[in-house]
Amino acid sequence: MLPAVVLVLGKGGVGRSTVAAALGAGLASRGARVLIVQWSVVDAVSPWFARPPAGYEAQPIAPGLATMNFSAEAALEQYFVQHLGMRAFYRSVISSRHVRHLTRAAPGLEELMFLGMLMWLTTLAREERGWSYDHVVVDPPAMGHATSLLAIPHATQTLGLGGILATECTRVAAMLADPARSAALVVTTPEELAVEETLEFWPRIARELGRPPLATIINRSVQRLGEIPADPGACGWLTAIARAATPDARDGLTRVYRHLARRADREHVLADRVAAAAPLGLVAIDDALLVEDAPTPRQIVACASAALSPLWSQP
Amino acid sequence: MMPRLTILLGAGGVGKTTLSTALGLALARAGGKAALLSIDPARRLRSALGLADVPEHGIRVPTLGSAGSLDAALLDPGASLRRWVADDCRDDAMRARLLVNPYFLALADRLAGLTDAIGCARAVEWAERDPALGELVLDTAPGLAAVELLARPDKLMAFFDGRLIRWIVRLARFGGAGLAGMGHRMLSGISELSGTHLLREFGGLLSAVDEAVATMIARLERARTWLKAPSTSLVIVCGVSDDSREVARGLDECLRALSFGPTLVVLNRVLPEALATLAPPGATAPAEARAFLRYVQSYLAAQARVRAQLEGEFARVIDIPDGLPDAAAQATATRLDALAALGEPLRRALDEPVQAARLVALHGR
Numbered sequence: 001m002l003p004a005v006v007l008v009l010g011k012g013g014v015g016r017s018t019v020a021a022a023l024g025a026g027l028a029s030r031g032a033r034v035l036i037v038q039w040s041v042v043d044a045v046s047p048w049f050a051r052p053p054a055g056y057e058a059q060p061i062a063p064g065l066a067t068m069n070f071s072a073e074a075a076l077e078q079y080f081v082q083h084l085g086m087r088a089f090y091r092s093v094i095s096s097r098h099v100r101h102l103t104r105a106a107p108g109l110e111e112l113m114f115l116g117m118l119m120w121l122t123t124l125a126r127e128e129r130g131w132s133y134d135h136v137v138v139d140p141p142a143m144g145h146a147t148s149l150l151a152i153p154h155a156t157q158t159l160g161l162g163g164i165l166a167t168e169c170t171r172v173a174a175m176l177a178d179p180a181r182s183a184a185l186v187v188t189t190p191e192e193l194a195v196e197e198t199l200e201f202w203p204r205i206a207r208e209l210g211r212p213p214l215a216t217i218i219n220r221s222v223q224r225l226g227e228i229p230a231d232p233g234a235c236g237w238l239t240a241i242a243r244a245a246t247p248d249a250r251d252g253l254t255r256v257y258r259h260l261a262r263r264a265d266r267e268h269v270l271a272d273r274v275a276a277a278a279p280l281g282l283v284a285i286d287d288a289l290l291v292e293d294a295p296t297p298r299q300i301v302a303c304a305s306a307a308l309s310p311l312w313s314q315p
Numbered sequence: 316m317m318p319r320l321t322i323l324l325g326a327g328g329v330g331k332t333t334l335s336t337a338l339g340l341a342l343a344r345a346g347g348k349a350a351l352l353s354i355d356p357a358r359r360l361r362s363a364l365g366l367a368d369v370p371e372h373g374i375r376v377p378t379l380g381s382a383g384s385l386d387a388a389l390l391d392p393g394a395s396l397r398r399w400v401a402d403d404c405r406d407d408a409m410r411a412r413l414l415v416n417p418y419f420l421a422l423a424d425r426l427a428g429l430t431d432a433i434g435c436a437r438a439v440e441w442a443e444r445d446p447a448l449g450e451l452v453l454d455t456a457p458g459l460a461a462v463e464l465l466a467r468p469d470k471l472m473a474f475f476d477g478r479l480i481r482w483i484v485r486l487a488r489f490g491g492a493g494l495a496g497m498g499h500r501m502l503s504g505i506s507e508l509s510g511t512h513l514l515r516e517f518g519g520l521l522s523a524v525d526e527a528v529a530t531m532i533a534r535l536e537r538a539r540t541w542l543k544a545p546s547t548s549l550v551i552v553c554g555v556s557d558d559s560r561e562v563a564r565g566l567d568e569c570l571r572a573l574s575f576g577p578t579l580v581v582l583n584r585v586l587p588e589a590l591a592t593l594a595p596p597g598a599t600a601p602a603e604a605r606a607f608l609r610y611v612q613s614y615l616a617a618q619a620r621v622r623a624q625l626e627g628e629f630a631r632v633i634d635i636p637d638g639l640p641d642a643a644a645q646a647t648a649t650r651l652d653a654l655a656a657l658g659e660p661l662r663r664a665l666d667e668p669v670q671a672a673r674l675v676a677l678h679g680r
Binding site for chain 2: 040294
């Protein structure tokens with residue numbers, strides 16, 4: 001069973017928001033109440049469900065499923081005014097123009113607000129606002145940033161932090177350290193840069209969290225092509241296709257084949273390097289182009305949801 | 316006279332880094348004295364260039380008999396910031412303390428999220444140090460955030476320039492003596508949040524990096540003018556996917572709202588149209604062959620759809636074929652040729668002005 005907070009980590013462009021959408025839709029279809037929390041310039045999840053982009057307020061996108069896009073300023077206001085009940089302090093200090101410059105650039109403050117909000121959503125929001133989500137699926141900024149996100153709770157020690165923020169750091173650290181409350185999934189595609197970055201960040205995530213990510217998800221997998229040899233000449237079915245093709249098309253065929261064979265090879269590398277350490281190993285989502293003729297957003301999310309089902313069917 | 320600046324923007328995974336490297340190489344082949352500031356290139360790309368490592372301070376790329384030259388440097392804002400502070404800090408003991416100060420490390424980390432703004436300052440530094448430089452190619456972090464930071468380096472400056480920062484520095488230097496009214500209220504409010512220790516240490520750090528920050532702010536000011544120069548080109552890289560086309564459109568909207576000139580759009584990894592002539596799989600074809608042919612046909616369909624949409628939105632769309640060759644089993648010369656050939660259509664396009672008539676048809680002016 002997945003914990004309340006599921007962090008979906010990965011490099012830009014690997015399909016983190018597709019995976020977050022598919023995971024949310026899959027959990028919601030089994031009766032769970034799910035919120036997808038994003039932190040990006042534009043909400044990328046709502047379009048998968050043919051809805052306009054959401055803001056800081058949660059927007060329902062499917063039965064049992066809602067999404068929101070984090071804003072540090074809105075979170076600061078919510079934290080001080082509604083959670084701490086410090087409206088006067090918020091007005092005179094936090095919302096002042098001078099302090100805003102600082103809060104925008106101060107190392108780690110926005111990240112701490114983000115993590116604090118995740119903790120609030122899965123615990124105190126029930127009594128404070130009457131909300132209750134079974135799962136909060138988190139689509140944070142791209143990987144480099146996300147690992148600094150995981151380092152934030154340690155700031156109390158490294159920066160000698162005191163006051164309210166130190167208390168907040170301690171609470172957030174406890175949430176991230178508890179496998180019953182939070183888990184991380186790492187998403188990658190079998191493309192070169194994405195795999196290199198995943199292999200580099202995987203151990204860092206494991207170190208910051210104190211345990212390995214729950215699973216590595218390979219998006220746009222080419223596993224449907226089976227074991228394909230690197231040499232196009234050694235592939236029987238390709239040779240048969242090429243025999244019937246024009247010379248121009250034959251050249252293109254070889255190029256596409258080589259590209260897909262390299263992707264298959266990188267999936268093997270991932271299986272060798274990161275699968276064993278993750279409790280749920282590798283989960284592959286087919287490249288929709290191999291499955292559907294002209295995949296629609298709904299088909300892509302449905303296909304990904306089906307592939308992700310091992311994540312919630314495991315005990 | 317600043318060099319000609321070309322900035323590549325686009326969604327994640329569309330091939331900006333490969334294409335900016337290819338462009339740098341094509342410019343060197345054409346006789347230019349070129350520089351490339353790139354986000355961490357893939358191992359295959361480094362080996363295609365014959366380099367084991369691309370350092371932050373830059374390295375000469377072996378261009379094998381080119382008339383021009385190419386220098387490449389890694390865009391690493393944290394490392395740049397550390398180097399600038401080390402350059403500007405004359406006191407050795409202070410420098411040593413600073414480089415291990417946890418606040419400094421955290422600040423450098425925070426600025427790493429501002430890759431593009433720092434990238435601009437880094438580009439200006441390069442142009443200042445190498446007056447003979449003719450071309451500078453800047454690779455950017457993926458997504459829409461890049462544009463905002465490129466266009467508004469003042470956001471970054473606002474932080475260092477703010478009144479609060481001056482109060483914090485004063486607190487660190489003089490223990491808060493003479494701070495009255497609003498300054499006092501703000502600082503005691505923040506102490507309540509974070510404890511006084513953090514505030515004092517942070518202030519100490521800010522006063523230590525003062526000079527480096529002043530240099531950086533001056534460079535960001537120069538970058539602002541340079542970005543708007545007529546010789547500067549903004550290139551949006553788009554892949555064969557609806558997501559990356561959405562990002563391309565978002566980037567174009569932001570750029571026009573910020574009154575940047577017309578942008579060039581590149582459709583990357585285009586497959587040859589000849590593949591459309593492939594026969595459908597026979598009744599006895601194996602499942603793998605069916606999946607493969609479906610992939611080719613779906614890709615071509617997506618390619619045609621994305622190109623038609625781009626052509627409706629942009630003044631000029633350039634196709635770049637799919638095809639960085641395998642690094643293995645090929646001589647360096649062949650690999651460099653292939654990489655330079657990939658960048659050549661973009662290099663030529665940069666030299667041709669966009670037709671005014673086309674722009675009027677698109678945007679009504």
